[in-house]
Amino acid sequence: MGVAHAADALLPPEPQVTPQAQIQAAAASLDKVRKSLDDAETSDTLQVLADQALKSKRDADAAVTALEPLLKQLDQRVEQLGTKVEGVEESTDLTRQRKELAQEHGDLDSAIKRGKLLSVEAAQTAESIEKLRTQQFNAQIASKALSPLSPALWKQFSEQLPLDLQRISGLTRLGQASFRAAIAEHGWAMPLRGIVLALLLLFPLRMGLRHLGYRYAASERAPDGRLRRTGLAVWLLLVGTVLPGLASLVFIEHLRAIDAITPRLQSVADAWIQAAFVAAFFLSISASTLVPKRPSWRLLAIDDIAAPTLTRYAWGAAFLTWFAMMLNAVDIAARTSAVSTVALDGLIALTYVGLILSVLVTITQQRQRLAAPAIKGEHGDAGRPVQRSSWLMFAWLGGHLTVLAALVAALLGYLNFSVFVATQMVWITVVVLATSLLMKFADDLCTWFFSPDSRPGRGLAQGMGLRPTRVEQVGVLLSALLRVSLLLLGLAALTAPFGNASSLLGWTASAAQGGLPVGDTVLKPMAIGRALVVLVIGLTVFRVLQHWLVETYLPKTDLDIGARNSISTVARYVGIILSGLWTLAALGIGFEKVALLASALSVGIGFGLQAITQNFVSGLILLAERPVKLGDRVRIGDQVGDIRRISVRATEIQTDDKSTLIVPNSELITKSVQNLTMDGALGRISIAFAVPLSTDVVRLKELLLGIYRSHEAVLEAPAPSMYVDSLSGSVINITSFGHVSSPRQVYSTRSDLLFELLRQTAEQGIALSSATDIHLVRNRADAAPVPPTTPAAPEPASHTPTA
Template identity: 55%
Template sequence: MFLLLACTPVLAQAPAELTPEAQVSRAEATLKSARASLEDAETPDTLATLSERAKAAKDDADAAAKALQPQLDQLNEQLAPLGEVAEGSTEAREIAVQRASLTRQRNKLDGTIKRAELAVVNANQLAADIEKLRASQFSEELGRKVASPLSPALWSQVAATAPADTTRVLALYRLGTNAVRDALKREGWALPLLGLGVALLLFFPVRLWLRALGRRYAAAENAPQGRLRRTGLAVWLLLVGTAMPGLAAWALIASLDAVGAIPPRLQTLSNYFVGATCFSAFIVALSACLLAPKRPSWRLLDLDDTAARNLRKYAWSAAAVSWISIMLAAVDRAARTSEINTIALDGVIALIYLCLIMAMLVTLSRLHRRQTAEAAERAEAQAADSRARGPAQRSGWIVLTRVAGNVVVAAAIIASLFGYLNFAKFVTSQLVWGGIVALTTSLLLKFADDLCTWMLHPDSRIGRTVVLTTGLSAAQVEQAGVLLSAFSRIALVLMALLIFTAPFGNVGSVLSSMQTLSDGFEIGSIKLQPGKVLLAIAVLLAGLALMQALQRWLVDTYLPKTELDSGAQNSISTVARYLGIILAVLWSLTALGIGFGQLALVVSALSVGIGFGLQAITQNFVSGLILLAERPVKIGDWVKIGDQEGDIRRINVRSTEITVGDKSTLIVPNSELITKTVRNMTMGSAQGRIQIQFTLPLNADVAAVKQVLLDAYTAHSSVLSDPAPSVFIDSIAGGQVAINSFAYVSSPRQVYGARSDLFFSLLQELASRGIALSAPTDIHLVRDPDGAV
C-alpha cells in the first residue's frame, strides 16, 4: 500500500513538434502494444504501467481531436457557400477543382478525427479491462492462504528458500557497494560529501530553525488572532517536518547519482528511499503538530498529557515500521526473492502493526476512562447547582476509534491464525493509512476554516480592503468567508476520499478520476466544468461589484447634480441596479458556456411553470416597473390605501414600503398600487385643507362667529393667506345653523396639528364671548308609577 507513495509514474509528454496525425498514430500503436502486454501482466506494477500507457494514449487522441476539429469546422464553412451540384447541371472548372480540393481535405481530417475518437473509446475499454484484472488480482492476493504462522509448515518453507533469497539479497548488496566504490574511485569524495553535508544541514539546523521561527511568529503580537495561530503553526510544522527530511534524502541520493554510484537496477530502490523518508517524516511531523506533548495549550486534539506522550512514542514507532517495511518491500522486489518469503515478511509486518495498534487502543481506552471519571465528577458538582446545564461532553472520536480498532485487530488476528497473511497486512496497514488520512484531513479542515474566516473577517486587513474596494457590508464579507470555508472544506473531503481509496487501485486511476471530475459533466448540450463554474462565479461577482459601483456613483455623484426629485432619482437608480444584475447574470451564463439560444430554450421550457407558479411574483414585478416608469406614487408621497395611510419610503420591483403613523413599515405588493384605488395626498398639490364644522342655535350671532373664525385662521402661523380662509352657512334646519369653514396650509402633513390648534383657540374665544354651541338634545323617559299600564 505504502509503495504507492514511494514512487509515482511520470507520464511521457507528447513532443511539441508532433502533428495531430502523428499523435493519433502513436496512440493507436500504444494501445495495440498495451493490449498485447495485458495478457502477460501478472504484477500490480505492470498493470499500473499499462494503465498509465492507456491514459497517455487517450490524452494523445483527445489532444489530436481537439486540434483538428477547428480545421474541420473551417473547411465545412468554406464548402457551405458552394452548395450541392444540381443533378444534370455542370459547374465551372475552377469551382469544381476548389470543391474537390476542399472535400479531400475535409475527408482526410474527418477520418483522422474519427480515428482519434475510436482510439479514445479503445483506451477507455482497455482501462476498464486493466481495472477488472487488477481488481481480480487484488482479490486473489488478499484471499491467498498459506500455512498458519503457528504451524511449522510455514517456517519450514521459509527456511527452505532462505539460502537462495539470502544469496539474491547479498548479490544486490554487492552490486550497490561495488558501484559506490567504483564511483568514488572515479569521481572522488567531494560531491558525495557535499550531498551528505547538505542533507545533515537540512535535517538538523535548517529544520530546527524553521520550526522555532514558526513558533516565534505564532506567539508574536502581529500574528493572526484566533484559532489560526494554532492551526497555522500546525500546518507549518507539518510542512517543515515533511519537506526537510525529504529534501535531505533527495540531496543525498542526488549526490550519489551524480557520480554514478547508483546502478540502474537500484534506481527504483533509491526512489523508494526518498519516498519512505518523506512518508515516515510525515507521520512524525503530523503527530508532533497534533499532539504537541510539550505544549498542551497548542494541542489540537482533546487529549491529556499522558495520552499525548504515549501516542507520540507510538507514532515514532509507526514511522520507523513504515520506513522499514517500504524499504524491505523494495529490496524484496529488486532482489526478486521467493513468494513465500514475501508473504512471511508481510505477516511479520502485520503483526508489528497489530502490536502498535493494540498499544494505541490501550492508551485511548485509559484516556477514555480518565475522561469518563472527570466527566462524572463534573456532573456531580453540577448536580448540586440548580443552574447546571447537564454533564460535560466527552470525545466521541475516541469511542469510534476504539471500536474500529478493536474490530480491525480481531479480524487481523483471526486472518493471521488461519493463514491469510496478505489480508492481515492489508487490513492493518489500511487502518494506519486511514488514520493518517483522517488526522491530516481534520487538521487541514480546521486550517481551511480558520484561514478563510480570518481572511474575509471585517476586522482583518484583507476584509477591510474588500469592504472599502467593493462597497460590500461587513456582514456580506463575513458571509463570503464562511462560504469560501465551506467550499474549501468540501474540496478537502473529496480529495481525502480519493487519497484514502488509492491503495485499492493504482495512482493513475486516482489521477484519472480527478481528471474526470475536472473535465466536468454534460447536461443536455451544456457541459459543466469546475473551471467554468468558478469562472462564472468570478464573473458574476465582478459584474455585481461593477453594478454596485455604478449605482453608488449614480446615487452619490451624478443624480444629486440633476434637477430630478428624490423619487425620480430613486427610480433611475433602482432600474440601473436591476438592469446591472440582469447583465451580470447573462455575462456569467456566457462564461459558463450557456449561449443565448440555449437560455431561450430553458426560459421557454420554464415559461409554463412561471405562468402558473410565479404568476403573483411576475405581476408584482411588472407592476413595479410600471410604478418606476409612470410614477403615480413616488418616494416621499403621503398615500392612503384602504384603511392605511403613510409615507412612501422605498419602491422596489416587487413591493413598496410605506411608513405609517406608528412608525411601523407596511409592505404593499406593487400590484395593489396598480389595480386598486390609491389616494395620493401629495401628488397634485402640496397644500393641505383644514375643514371645521359645527352648529349654532338660531338666536346666535352668526356674524360674530364668522369673524371669530376668520380671526382664528388669520392668527395661526400655518394657515395660508392665499387661498384665503372662508366661512359658510351650510344649512338651517331643526332650529340650528350649520357652519362650515375652510382654510389651507402649506402641506397636508400640517392639517391635523393646525386643526387641533384652531379648535382650542376657537372654543376659548367663543366661551369668552358667551357664544354657546348647540348641544345634543337629551330625551329622558319618566314612568309614572301610579299611572295605568
C-alpha cells in the same frame, strides 16, 4: 552566453504536434498497452499500463477539444458560400473553394470521430486493467500460507535463509561495484554535495522553519482564535513532510547523476524516496496534533500523560512502515524466496498488532483517568464533567476489531490479509487525522479572513461595498466548499490502497481537460473559475457605478427623490442582469441558449409564476410611468401612508403609526389609488360645526377667519374661507376651509385650529351646538320655584290580630 543564444536562434523551431498526429500517437500507445497486457503479471506493471491507457484517453480528448472549434469555423465558412443553386453555373474559384472546404470538413470530421472512439476504447481498456488489478489484489489478499505458529514455516525459512542472504549479498556487491565505478569516474564531489544538501534540508532548514512557526504563532501578529493552533499544526505538517522527503530525493538524484545506482537497485532507490515521504508524513501528523512538549498548542483531546506515549508509538509506526516498504523493495530486487517473504510478512503483521495493542492500552488508560473524577463525584467528592472525545471512542472500537481480525488472520496463515488490515488501520488513522486537521484549518482560515473584525475582512467590505454580514456569508460558503473538497480528497486517499487511485486521478484529469458535459455545453473547471471571477468583478463594478450614480451624479440634477430612486433601482437590476449575461458568456453559454431556456420556461412562468411576473412587470411600469413615486402620500383603501421604497415586486408604505404596509405592485396598477401629494398637491383643512340661530354670523366669520390667518401653517393663498352650509331647525351649519403646504400637516394644524376655536368662542360667549341638540327655554319670572321632590316614606304595615 551570447554565442549560445545566437546558436539557439539559428536552430529551426521545434515542430508543433497537430491534433491529428496526437490522435495517431494516442492510438499507437493504446495498441502497445493492449499488446503488453499478456506479459503483465505484477500489480505495478498493470498500474503502469493503466496510467498509459488513461494518458491515451486524455490525449485523445485534448485533440478532439482542439479540433471541434476548427470544425465550427469551417462550417461558418461553408455557410458564407451559401448553397449551390441548380441550373446556375458558378465560377471556377468558387467551385474550387467548395471542394477544398468539403475535403477539409471531411478530414476534420473523421479525425474528431476517430478521437472520440479512441477515447472510449482507452477508457474501456483502463477499466478492464483496473478490474484485473482488483482481481489480483483480492487473490493476493485471500491467499493462504503457513501459519507463523507452524514449525514447517520456520523450517523452510531456515533452509532458504542462507540462499536468500547470498542473493542479498550479491545485490549489495553489485551496488557497491556500481558506486565505486561511478566514484572512480566522477569523483566524490557529487555524492558529497548531495549529502550536504540533504543534511541542510533535514536539520538546519527544517528546525529553523519549525522555530519560525512557533515564534510567529506566539506573536501578536498572528490571528486570534483557534487559527493560531491549526495554522501552526499545518505548518509543522508541511515542513515535517516535505523537507525529509526532499532530502532523500536530493541525495538519490545526486547519485543517479553519476550513475552510481545500478539498474537493479533503481526500484530500491525509488522505494527509499517514497518510504521517506510516508514515514515523515506519519511523524509530522503525530507531532503537529499531539505536541507532547507544548500542551497549550495541542488540538486533540489527549492529556499530558498519554501524548508522549502516543508520540513514541507514532515513531514506531513510521519506522515499521519505512522498514516494510524497503524490505519489500529489496525482496523484489534480490529475488528472495517466497518462504522468506511469508515469514517476514508474518513478523511485520504481528509487530503491527502489538503496536496497535499498545496504542489501545494507552487510550484505555486515558479514558479511565477521565472517568475517575466522575466516579469520585458519585461518592461525594467534587468531580468535574468527563470530557469524552468521539474520535478516541472510534479509534478504540476500530482498533480492537482490527487487532482481532489481524491476529486471527495471521494465526490462520492469511498473512497478506493480516498485514493489509494492520497497515490500513495505521493509514486510516493518519489520513483521518490529516483530513480533520486540514478541514479545521480551512474553516478557521476562511472565518478569520472574511471576518468583519479582521483587516482582510474590513478591506473586502469597504472595497466591494458589502455589509459585514455578507462578507461573513462568503467566508462560511467558501469554508464549506473547501471542507467538502478536503473530505473528498481524504476519501480518495483512503481508497488509494485498494487500486482505484488511477481511475480517480484519470477521471479528475479528464474532467479538468475535457470538462463536465451538461447537455450540449461542456463546463470546464477553468471556465467555472473564470465565470466566478467575472461575476464578482461585474457585481463590484456595477455596485461602484450605482454608488457613484446615487451619491455623486443624481444629487447634482434637478430630479426629485422619486425619480432618483427609480433610476437607481433600474440601474441596479440592469447591472445584475448584465453581470449574469457576462457570467454565462464566460461559461461558454451563448445568448441563444439563454433565449431557448427562457422560451422553455415561459409556459411555467405563465402558469406557476403568474403573480410574480405580474408584479414584476407592474414594478417596471411604476418605475417608468411614476404614477406614484418615493415620498408620495397615498391612500389605498382605508390605509394612508408615505411611500418609502419601490422595488420590482412590491412597494413599501409607512403608515402614520410607523408600521410598514407591503403592497404588491399589481395593486397599485390595477386598482384605484389616491395620491395625496402628486404634482405638489396642497393639504386642505375642513372644519364643520353648528351654532344657534341667534348667533351673529358676521362676528363669527371674522373670528374664524382670524383664527385661520393667525396660524403659521395656514397659507394665504388660497385664502381661508367660511360658508353657511344650511339652516336646520334652530341651528346654523357652518363649514370652513383652509390650506396648508402638505397633506401631512392637515391633522396637526386642524387640531390647533379646533383648540383655538373652542377657546375664542368660549371667551366671546358664542355657543356651539349641533342639529340634534334640544334646548328648553322658559320665562324665569313667571315660573314658580318647584321644591325638590323627595321620595315618600313607606307606610308601616298594619297587622290585625287573629282570634
